[in-house]
Amino acid sequence: MERNNYPRLHNAAWPGVVGKGAPDSEPIIGLDTLLELTAGAEHEGQKFDGIDLWLADPHISIDSSQDDIKRVSDHIASYGLTVGSFVAPIWGGAGGGSAMGDDAEVARFLSQVEKACRIGRWMRDIGIRPSGGVRIDSSVGVGPWDADPEGNTRRIAETFRAAGKIAQDHGEFLVAEGEICWGGMHSWRENVKLLEMVGMPGVVGYQADMAHSMLFVLGANAEKDRLLPADFDWSDKAALDAAYKKVADALRPWTMDFHVAQNDGTTFGSGDHEKTGRHCQIDDPNGRLDVTKHAGYWLRDSSGNLTKKMRHICWDGCMFPNAVMERQDTWNKVLGAMVAVRDAHGWRE
Incomplete structure (x- = not known):
């Protein structure tokens, strides 16, 4: 019997950059190194199908020309890989600004989204990018957001709505990755509230990362939304399953992009990145997730049927x-x- 071939399996380029490059952190890992490692990986005759990209220096400049993108697309294709989702550099330190900031900050945020969507359209036209969205977040910490939760969430929603219209104009969609470090996106309830306020299903959705989303059950930075007690006994697998499924059930209708990951129930930050859900190695003995089973909470609906919404998934x-x-x-x-995730929750075309 032939194995499933969908969703396609992608690696990610941004772990070579996130939390790296600052004076007190490790050096950035170049895109070519990540392409070589991705293309070189093999398991039981299976290979990675593609890679999701970081649209910022030193990998791929957000200000790249169409000729630049053609060259980098040809280069990625030479490794036998396609391209999927992007991370748009919408943060202040990368040329963007806060989604709840003043008009100038919001304008910079939206400019970065537009550039990323333009690159996405170019790559689709080239034929190297068959699937994937553009990843964003609120680009602001929980502390500033907490000064006016209602007003600030409305402002973020206005910015995301404007960004969604830009994405529509380019034939793209946006995926907002909720993490405990992003104001207005730091709990499962706040994410649902924000996405409902944006009100653009199919255009502005959610990017579910298994490690980040798992921290929501502990109420990190959002005590009122905690689903498990502070002294939770991790040997209680049924309680973890129920809490994690509640998070997934709430966010799955909005989920348009999915990251497989492991988490040990702690937070971690590196370089200039705030503390968020720790990503663990897949075979970490302290990992709290049953990765194959819990991935199904996102890739299947509440009745256990495949959603087939994600044409690719990413590590x-x-x-x-x-x-x-x-x-x-x-x-x-x-x-x-x-x-293993694809064998359990994928399909064949």
């Missing part, structure tokens, strides 16, 4: 040490986990 391993990321065996194991 996210942000803030792993470079010594881990630069070992081929790391990516062979990751690919093995991705194949």
Whole structure:
């Protein structure tokens, strides 16, 4: 019997950049190194199909010309890989601004979204990008948001709505990745509230990362939305399953992009990245998730039927040490986990 071939399996380029490059952190890992490791990974004859990209220097400049994008697309294709979702550099330190900031900040945020959507359209026209959205967040911490939760969420929603119209004009869609470090997106309830307020289903949706979303059950930065007690006994698998399913059930209708990941129930930050849900290696003995089973909470509906909404899924391993990321065996194991998810929750075309 032939194995499932959908959703396609992608690696991510941004773990080579996120939490790296600052004076007190490890150096950035170049795109070519990540392409080589991704293309070199193999598990039971299976390979990665593609890679999701970081649209910022030193990988791919958000200000790239159409000729630049043609060259980098040809380069990625030479590794036998396609392209999926993007991370748009919407943060202030990368040329953007807060989604709840003043008009100038919001204008910079929207400009970065427009540039990313333009690159997305170019790559679709080239034929290297058959699926994927443009990832955004609120680009502001929980502290500033907490000064006026209602007003600030409305402002973020206005910005996301304007960004969604830009995406529509380019034939793109946006995926907002909720993490405990992003104001207005730091709990499962706040994410649902924000997306409902934006009101653009199918255009502005959610990017579910298994590690980040798992922290929502602990109420990190959002005590009122905690689903498990502070002294939770992790051996109680049924309670974890119920809490995690509640989060997934609330956010699944909005989910348009999905990251397979592992988490040990703690937070972690590196370089200039705020603390958020820790990404663990797939075989970490302290990992709290049953990755294959819990991936099904996102890839199947509440009745257990496949949603088939995601044409590709991606691995996210942000803030792993470079010594881990630069070992081929790391990516062979990751690919093995991705194949297991696809075997359990995929389909064949």
